[in-house]
Amino acid sequence: MPSDDWLSAIRRxxxxxALGNLGWEFAHMPLYTLWQTGTAAEIVFAAVHCTGGDILIATMSLMLALLIGGRPAWPREGFxxxxxxxxxxxxxYTVFSEWLNIEIRRSWSYSDLMPTxxxxxxxxxxxxxxxxIPGLGFWLIQRSARRPCQNAEVRG
Incomplete structure (x- = not known):
């Protein structure tokens, strides 16, 4: 079992x-009022900015989960x-952030098209x-962890 499985898994x-959230942010932008009121530059900035936040949330969530429940041989063990x-x-965090930014700070708002x-x-x-998106990321990790190591030494 390679010792860098966890590092490769985190990278994947x-x-x-990063890619999934960037695409998702642009795809669901019409469900926010910014789509109707913002300029193209504001919409692009919001999508990129939110993607950065998504990456931070996902990274911190994974790191906390690994610190609490991870095993040295993760992802092969304790996946x-x-x-x-x-x-x-x-x-x-998403439920909290949406509540905080919509109800309290009023940083953004949903359009009438957003199902809630x-x-x-x-x-x-x-x-x-x-x-x-995390489901897809974890599916890819699990799929990779199940593959036999291609660099394994063949012994006869």
Whole structure:
């Protein structure tokens, strides 16, 4: 078992997080009022800025999950608890951040097109974002961890 499995896994995860969130931020931008009121430059800035925040949230969620539930041989051992904890932390922060920035700070607002959870008021696309993209990242990690090591020495 290679000792750099965890490093490769984290790198794969962060690439998926960065690219996935950048695409997602642009894709769900029409569900925010900025899409109708902002200039093209403001929309691009918001998407890139939010992607940076998404990368930080995802990184900190993963690091905290690894510190709490990780094993030295992660991701080959203890994969599921770390993946689940990471997603739960990301979802929890997202609910808090959406509430804080919409209800308290009024930094952004949803358009009438944004489907929301009635009891929280949180948009469904931000919640889906924290299920789909980390899910894809963890799927890629697990898929890679299951492959036999291609650099393994053949002994006869």
């Amino acid at each position: 995860y962060l690439v998926v997080i 599921l608890p770390v993946a689940a904890m990471t997603v739960i932390l990301g979802l929890g 959870l009635p009891w929280l008021g949180t948009g469904l696309t931000p919640l889906a974002q924290w299920l789909v």
